[in-house]
Amino acid sequence: xxxLKVILVGNPNTGKTxxxxxxxxxxxxxxxxxxxxxxxxxxxxxxxxxxxxxxDLPGLYxxxxxxxxxxxxxxxxxxxxxxxxxxxxxxxxIERNLYLTLNLLEYGFDVVxxxxxxxxxxxxxxxxxxxxxxxxxxxxxSAKSGEGLGELNDAIMQxxxxxxxxxxxxxxxxxxxxxxxxxxxxxxxxxxxxxCFERDEQTISSLPQKVLEKIETYLPENSLEVIARLxxxxxxxxxxxxxxxxxxxxxxxxLDNIFLNKFLAFPIFLLILTGVFYFTFFSFGKWxxxxxxxxxxxxxxxxxxxxxxxxxxxxSWVTSLFCDAVLGGVGTLFSFLPQIVLLxxxxxxxxDSGYLARVAFMxxxxxxxxGLSGKSVYxxxxxxGCSSSAVLTARNMEDKNAKIKTALLTxxxxxxxxxxxxxxxxxxxxxxxxxxxxxxxxxxxxxISVLMSYIFEKTVxxxxxxxxILEFPPYRGISVKRILNVLxxxxxxxxxxVGILLICVNIIIWILSNxxxxxxxxxxxxxxxxxxxxxxxxxxxxxLGFGEWGFASALIAGLIAKEVILSSVIMFNxxxxxxxxxxxxxxxxxxxxxxxxxxxxxxxxxxxxxxxxPCVTTMAILRKEIGKKWTVIGILIQFAVAYLLSLFVxxxxxxxxxxxxxxxxxxxxxxxxxxxxxxxxxxxxxxxRHCEHACPNYEKCKRKKS
Amino acid sequence: xxxxSKCKIGKIYEIENISNLCPMKIKRRLYDLGFxxxxxxxxxxxxxxxxxxxxxxxxxxxxxxxxxxxxxxxGG
Numbered sequence: 001x002x003x004l005k006v007i008l009v010g011n012p013n014t015g016k017t018x019x020x021x022x023x024x025x026x027x028x029x030x031x032x033x034x035x036x037x038x039x040x041x042x043x044x045x046x047x048x049x050x051x052x053x054x055x056d057l058p059g060l061y062x063x064x065x066x067x068x069x070x071x072x073x074x075x076x077x078x079x080x081x082x083x084x085x086x087x088x089x090x091x092x093x094i095e096r097n098l099y100l101t102l103n104l105l106e107y108g109f110d111v112v113x114x115x116x117x118x119x120x121x122x123x124x125x126x127x128x129x130x131x132x133x134x135x136x137x138x139x140x141x142s143a144k145s146g147e148g149l150g151e152l153n154d155a156i157m158q159x160x161x162x163x164x165x166x167x168x169x170x171x172x173x174x175x176x177x178x179x180x181x182x183x184x185x186x187x188x189x190x191x192x193x194x195x196c197f198e199r200d201e202q203t204i205s206s207l208p209q210k211v212l213e214k215i216e217t218y219l220p221e222n223s224l225e226v227i228a229r230l231x232x233x234x235x236x237x238x239x240x241x242x243x244x245x246x247x248x249x250x251x252x253x254x255l256d257n258i259f260l261n262k263f264l265a266f267p268i269f270l271l272i273l274t275g276v277f278y279f280t281f282f283s284f285g286k287w288x289x290x291x292x293x294x295x296x297x298x299x300x301x302x303x304x305x306x307x308x309x310x311x312x313x314x315x316s317w318v319t320s321l322f323c324d325a326v327l328g329g330v331g332t333l334f335s336f337l338p339q340i341v342l343l344x345x346x347x348x349x350x351x352d353s354g355y356l357a358r359v360a361f362m363x364x365x366x367x368x369x370x371g372l373s374g375k376s377v378y379x380x381x382x383x384x385g386c387s388s389s390a391v392l393t394a395r396n397m398e399d400k401n402a403k404i405k406t407a408l409l410t411x412x413x414x415x416x417x418x419x420x421x422x423x424x425x426x427x428x429x430x431x432x433x434x435x436x437x438x439x440x441x442x443x444x445x446x447x448i449s450v451l452m453s454y455i456f457e458k459t460v461x462x463x464x465x466x467x468x469i470l471e472f473p474p475y476r477g478i479s480v481k482r483i484l485n486v487l488x489x490x491x492x493x494x495x496x497x498v499g500i501l502l503i504c505v506n507i508i509i510w511i512l513s514n515x516x517x518x519x520x521x522x523x524x525x526x527x528x529x530x531x532x533x534x535x536x537x538x539x540x541x542x543x544l545g546f547g548e549w550g551f552a553s554a555l556i557a558g559l560i561a562k563e564v565i566l567s568s569v570i571m572f573n574x575x576x577x578x579x580x581x582x583x584x585x586x587x588x589x590x591x592x593x594x595x596x597x598x599x600x601x602x603x604x605x606x607x608x609x610x611x612x613x614p615c616v617t618t619m620a621i622l623r624k625e626i627g628k629k630w631t632v633i634g635i636l637i638q639f640a641v642a643y644l645l646s647l648f649v650x651x652x653x654x655x656x657x658x659x660x661x662x663x664x665x666x667x668x669x670x671x672x673x674x675x676x677x678x679x680x681x682x683x684x685x686x687x688x689r690h691c692e693h694a695c696p697n698y699e700k701c702k703r704k705k706s
Numbered sequence: 707x708x709x710x711s712k713c714k715i716g717k718i719y720e721i722e723n724i725s726n727l728c729p730m731k732i733k734r735r736l737y738d739l740g741f742x743x744x745x746x747x748x749x750x751x752x753x754x755x756x757x758x759x760x761x762x763x764x765x766x767x768x769x770x771x772x773x774x775x776x777x778x779x780x781g782g
Contacts, residue, residue, distance in 0.1 A: 064731075064734050093766050095740075096739065198734060200734075201730075224733060224737050225742060225743070228738060229742050232740055232742060249766060249767060251767040252750075256750075256751070266754075361758055362754070365758065368757055374758070469735060469736075469768060469769075469770055469774070471766070471767075471768045
């Protein structure tokens with residue numbers, strides 16, 4: 001049976017992915033934010049016995065592109081010019097959305113226009129008239145409720161093409177067409193003639209100089225504006241005839257007077273963030289987590305453990321395998337399910353509500369200074385979830401260096417897999433004060449990444465200024481259904497990850513840490529394979545305060561997945577299996593394999609785990625996104641940063657304890673002063689000599705370029 | 707004639723042109739977004755350090771860096 005290919009195209013944040021999910025019955029990530037979809041996704045579904053293969057593309061403003069994700073869409077469209085297109089518009093932002101529609105029709109695509117009814121109040125559109133005006137099928141849909149999908153599918157099956165666009169007659173395209181004939185496909189001459197009007201780089205670069213000069217004589221000086229104006233005039237005509245517009249401005253809200261208030265904006269942001277942290281890690285989230293851990297240990301673990309002891313005996317390796325690798329390692333990780341799922345839920349609420357765009361607006365000033373953009377806020381937030389998926393958001397960036405920089409900074413963000421480690425190890429030593437330590441680690445991650453980005457910007461990865469044209473989505477309420485959906489999806493992901501991948505990894509690590517190279521069973525890891533391997537590497541960690549083989553082995557194992565660091569710690573300490581039942585107690589017990597003699601060792605270890613090289617999944621994605629060279633450099637830098645910072649913190653805390661607070665603070669102050677004067681000197685010596693055109697004070701500036 | 711970055715907040719202006727100093731890629735995008743001669747535009751807000759502007763035009767709002775806003779000339 002023949003398959004019908006349909007491509008979903010539209011402005012950013014018009015609900016393409018929601019529609020995609022509804023049509024194909026899938027669960028792709030959506031958000032109230034532009035650029036959530038960064039690569040094409042394809043899935044098939046059936047309508048009236050016909051197999052339809054639907055492709056979801058990143059959002060586009062027009063067919064000339066600025067960022068990477070836009071280029072993905074454009075290239076894809078040009079490669080599939082014969083296919084059917086669903087162009088999705090937001091009914092309340094129709095004026096700007098139709099601009100892309102005209103772009104698509106100019107190219108000659110076979111378009112069905114779907115208008116997404118995002119709210120009941122808003123623009124009233126006469127669909128029949130609009131269809132007649134454009135010469136294509138126009139369907140009213142709701143991507144949220146799924147209304148109108150049947151009509152949309154029917155419209156896909158029909159064949160109704162746009163014959164001509166009246167405004168194009170006002171351009172003398174035929175003269176241009178005569179000149180570029182032979183350089184482009186015959187049936188696409190109209191389109192490329194228009195692109196000449198737009199002075200599109202990709203089009204112009206495929207023409208010889210001689211032809212270009214000829215064309216230039218026919219183009220009006222402001223040809224860019226001429227063509228854009230014609231399109232907007234035609235859109236105005238359409239709107240006058242087919243749409244009753246509301247006075248409401250798309251995206252404008254009174255809430256912004258509070259959320260973007262000069263004095264309140266940052267305090268509110270911090271309040272929201274602290275609230276999320278508190279709720280997730282220390283109140284509600286912790287209660288469920290503790291209950292779950294109790295349940296796993298007492299209701300599930302204990303009876304099975306007793307059974308194993310009864311069947312195999314206390315010293316048997318089978319009992320140890322179950323108690324340490326499965327119950328101790330994986331069971332403990334499972335108990336963090338509520339907290340991690342809650343974190344993801346809050347991240348998605350921030351995204352869905354439209355608040356994220358406001359945060360990007362707030363931070364643009366600061367992030368712009370370090371060569372990033374307000375858009376990076378999204379990357380940072382995603383990094384708190386999972387580094388590997390956060391790396392992909394770097395595609396939002398407009399030039400290559402900014403993309404590499406953004407991708408490289410994501411692993412510094414504290415991903416959700418590291419969280420259980422902070423809670424268990426931090427909790428054992430800091431008790432209730434652990435909330436501050438965890439907050440500190442998260443902020444440290446962000447701070448280091450911003451700092452690294454600044455250093456990259458000033459040295460090897462100078463990026464062009466990001467243009468930062470960002471649209472403001474309207475605030476949206478979040479439905480209970482959507483929250484349940486996010487919760488369920490994350491529970492499913494977490495359970496399958498911990499239940500399949502991490503169980504396997506844990507069993508392998510258990511085998512390595514409980515058998516010697518001659519395959520003898522060695523309980524409590526004496527002479528095990530992992531101990532021997534760990535001992536080779538562990539000396540390099542002695543200056544950081546964790547030079548035992550257990551730490552080194554756990555850190556290496558953590559490269560597979562960061563959760564494994566904690567499960568390894570639990571396994572190496574034989575919690576559940578040996579006499580010590582409690583993880584926290586085992587960490588303070590000098591006879592344990594993983595033992596922290598003092599607070600300085602704990603802080604040093606936590607900082608190191610926060611910052612050191614990312615897991616293999618992230619490495620693989622980094623490699624795909626930014627190439628081998630930068631991935632290797634990034635990983636090495638990360639290791640170095642983690643090492644140096646841990647070294648520094650470990651020694652400073654020790655010095656505090658040895659010499660007291662005052663002298664150490666004094667020395668630190670002196671060091672900081674020296675550093676700043678160096679930076680100041682460096683800045684002075686390398687400062688730009690000329691004032692640039694873009695500078696607002698250019699006219700008056702004394703350092704004008706001569 | 708003043709450039710958009712120097713506009714008063716809350717006042718409606720009319721776009722006159724986009725400066726020739728503006729890089730082609732950005733200029734094209736600005737036209738695509740509808741920054742055309744005679745279009746009415748209003749600055750709603752500026753960020754804390756003034757690096758970003760929040761604009762209202764053509765029935766929607768969007769934000770723009772000051773470094774781009776300087777290319778857009780408007781008249782009261």
